[in-house]
Amino acid sequence: xxxxxxxxxxxxxxxxxxxxxxxxxxxxxxxxxxxxxxxxxxxxxxxxxxxxxxxxxxxxxxxxxxxxxxxxxxxxxxxxxxxxxxxxxxxxxxxxxxxxxxxxxxxxxxxxxxxxxxxxxxxxxxxxxxxxxxxxxxxxxxxxxxxxxxxxxxxxxxxxxxxxxxxxxxxxxxxxxxxxxxxxxxxxxxxxxxxxxxxxxxxxxxxxxxxxxxxxxxxxxxxxxxxxxxxxxxxxxxxxxxxxxx
Amino acid sequence: xxxxxxxxxxxxxxxxxxxxxxxxxxxxxxxxxxxxxxxxxxxxxxxxxxxxxxxxxxxxxxxxxxxxxxxxxxxxxxxxxxxxxxxxxxxxxxxxxxxxxxxxxxxxxxxxxxxxxxxxxxxxxxxxxxxxxxxxxxxxxxxxxxxxxxxxxxxxxxxxxxxxxxxxxxxxxxxxxxxxxxxxxxxxxxxxxxxxxxxxxxxxxxxxxxxxxxxxxxxxxxxxxxxxxxxxxxxxxxxxxxxxxx
DNA sequence: CCCCCGGCGTTGTCCGGACATGCGGGCGGG
DNA sequence: CCCGCCCGCATGTCCGGACAACGCCGGGGG
Numbered sequence: 414x415x416x417x418x419x420x421x422x423x424x425x426x427x428x429x430x431x432x433x434x435x436x437x438x439x440x441x442x443x444x445x446x447x448x449x450x451x452x453x454x455x456x457x458x459x460x461x462x463x464x465x466x467x468x469x470x471x472x473x474x475x476x477x478x479x480x481x482x483x484x485x486x487x488x489x490x491x492x493x494x495x496x497x498x499x500x501x502x503x504x505x506x507x508x509x510x511x512x513x514x515x516x517x518x519x520x521x522x523x524x525x526x527x528x529x530x531x532x533x534x535x536x537x538x539x540x541x542x543x544x545x546x547x548x549x550x551x552x553x554x555x556x557x558x559x560x561x562x563x564x565x566x567x568x569x570x571x572x573x574x575x576x577x578x579x580x581x582x583x584x585x586x587x588x589x590x591x592x593x594x595x596x597x598x599x600x601x602x603x604x605x606x607x608x609x610x611x612x613x614x615x616x617x618x619x620x621x622x623x624x625x626x627x628x629x630x631x632x633x634x635x636x637x638x639x640x641x642x643x644x645x646x647x648x649x650x651x652x653x654x655x656x657x658x659x
Numbered sequence: 660x661x662x663x664x665x666x667x668x669x670x671x672x673x674x675x676x677x678x679x680x681x682x683x684x685x686x687x688x689x690x691x692x693x694x695x696x697x698x699x700x701x702x703x704x705x706x707x708x709x710x711x712x713x714x715x716x717x718x719x720x721x722x723x724x725x726x727x728x729x730x731x732x733x734x735x736x737x738x739x740x741x742x743x744x745x746x747x748x749x750x751x752x753x754x755x756x757x758x759x760x761x762x763x764x765x766x767x768x769x770x771x772x773x774x775x776x777x778x779x780x781x782x783x784x785x786x787x788x789x790x791x792x793x794x795x796x797x798x799x800x801x802x803x804x805x806x807x808x809x810x811x812x813x814x815x816x817x818x819x820x821x822x823x824x825x826x827x828x829x830x831x832x833x834x835x836x837x838x839x840x841x842x843x844x845x846x847x848x849x850x851x852x853x854x855x856x857x858x859x860x861x862x863x864x865x866x867x868x869x870x871x872x873x874x875x876x877x878x879x880x881x882x883x884x885x886x887x888x889x890x891x892x893x894x895x896x897x898x899x900x901x902x903x904x905x
Numbered sequence: 906c907c908c909c910c911g912g913c914g915t916t917g918t919c920c921g922g923a924c925a926t927g928c929g930g931g932c933g934g935g
Numbered sequence: 936c937c938c939g940c941c942c943g944c945a946t947g948t949c950c951g952g953a954c955a956a957c958g959c960c961g962g963g964g965g
Contacts, residue, residue, distance in 0.1 A: 482958035601847030601890035644847035728928035
């Protein structure tokens with residue numbers, strides 16, 4: 414059964430394909446157990462190493478799960494083919510080109526406004542480190558306004574600004590913490606008057622508002638950034654690639 | 660050197676940690692080669708299987724790459740910790756709740772307008788299958804307008820509408836093709852008058868426009884969907900999780 | 906009748922060996 | 936001096952064996 418393939422196809426790959434087919438065609442239903450390693454060795458007359466290599470790849474592909482003492486369970490009939498978007502840092506998420514930079518005009522500890530406190534969320538009146546700035550292109554043309562709110566526990570980072578890379582990465586290094594999750598909310602609304610002024614747009618012309626929250630393992634907000642773009646000059650593009658085929 | 664750890668830590672894991680530390684501390688610089696399997700077996704007095712298991716995990720972690728005949732090269736000093744967003748299908752990307760559905764009001768083959776042709780992109784005047792519809796909540800309240808343009812080579816799908824799942828998935832099944840990539844563009848602009856009417860908003864009130872292109876392996880657009888939401892009722896939320904730590 | 910414990914089956918870890926395959930560099934020929 | 940072939944080395948594939956750790960379930964005890 415196995416020796417029909419070309420000799421160039423490794424044995425474990427043929428075993429993997431056989432099991433994969435059996436799963437796809439329902440001979441090994443989802444929720445059921447695959448034959449044990451010993452059974453496969455017996456039936457196919459191969460060594461346990463070879464069988465284990467085949468099974469390892471099925472685990473990799475997300476088709477089965479293995480538990481010591483319990484066996485190999487089928488968990489999916491087809492390998493999951495998700496659409497995935499991935500960023501190394503937040504520059505990609507923001508789509509800021511390499512030649513833009515955040516020009517910080519001021520930093521201070523200040524109480525959160527009620528609106529800000531609702532966004533974070535945090536108690537209104539809590540004092541967070543606040544950075545006000547403008548993202549500018551290389552030619553100094555303003556692209557977006559930016560407000561960054563940093564949890565008071567990381568306020569000492571203010572003394573080290575500006576940082577070379579992303580602020581969240583610097584905070585992670587400096588304080589030995591970890592951003593676990595980022596939540597970005599995008600909505601459209603007329604530009605607030607002060608924002609329109611900075612960006613050189615007519616008051617109440619259409620804008621896009623980006624709120625980004627950096628959460629730690631406890632889902633607490635470590636950093637919140639709020640930025641406004643002029644809609645006439647900005648389109649947000651996201652590109653999702655499909656995970657590779659089996 | 661290795662026997663200091665608890666006996667509960669597998670040998671290969673201790674070797675993996677040792678190599679990981681060596682990489683992190685620069686003893687094995689990025690671009691350089693790790694000791695060969697045989698050298699590690701010799702130095703650590705373990706079998707080749709054990710060394711290979713440790714190296715396999717370093718490959719898994721993205722720290723090294725291996726090439727038959729060439730050796731094991733260090734490719735990263737720290738394991739990449741990307742922020743990732745992942746969807747099984749496009750319902751998640753669109754954030755449509757379970758209880759919304761796309762109500763298709765009409766389908767026909769029609770020539771692309773110049774604007775549509777520029778979005779796809781395709782030759783103006785090409786005849787694509789066009790679906791016009793409205794996404795409605797369970798209570799029939801309109802949420803967004805929707806226009807779906809389908810490449811003429813898949814026009815036969817029109818005879819099978821409505822489909823149970825996502826249209827792109829049905830096309831993949833029916834025609835044996837594969838969506839490789841999805842590009843979504845979000846911008847803000849005043850709602851076009853007909854859209855405002857359907858959504859029950861004032862003309863030229865602020866809206867968000869979503870253009871989604873489904874691309875095949877040759878980067879050709881298979882499907883394009885264009886939808887408008889009222890900005891007053893809609894915020895786009897994206898959540899990125901960090902890939903797990905080493 | 907229920908619970909605990911122990912045995913058996915299964916996967917995990919680790920050792921040994923052998924040959925195949927691919928890469929790269931050294932060496933020889935043009 | 937350059938090109939190509941060949942050989943050595945590194946990883947890939949595949950075989951054998953042994954014991955450990957863990958899950959599950961049934962049997963025995965309370």
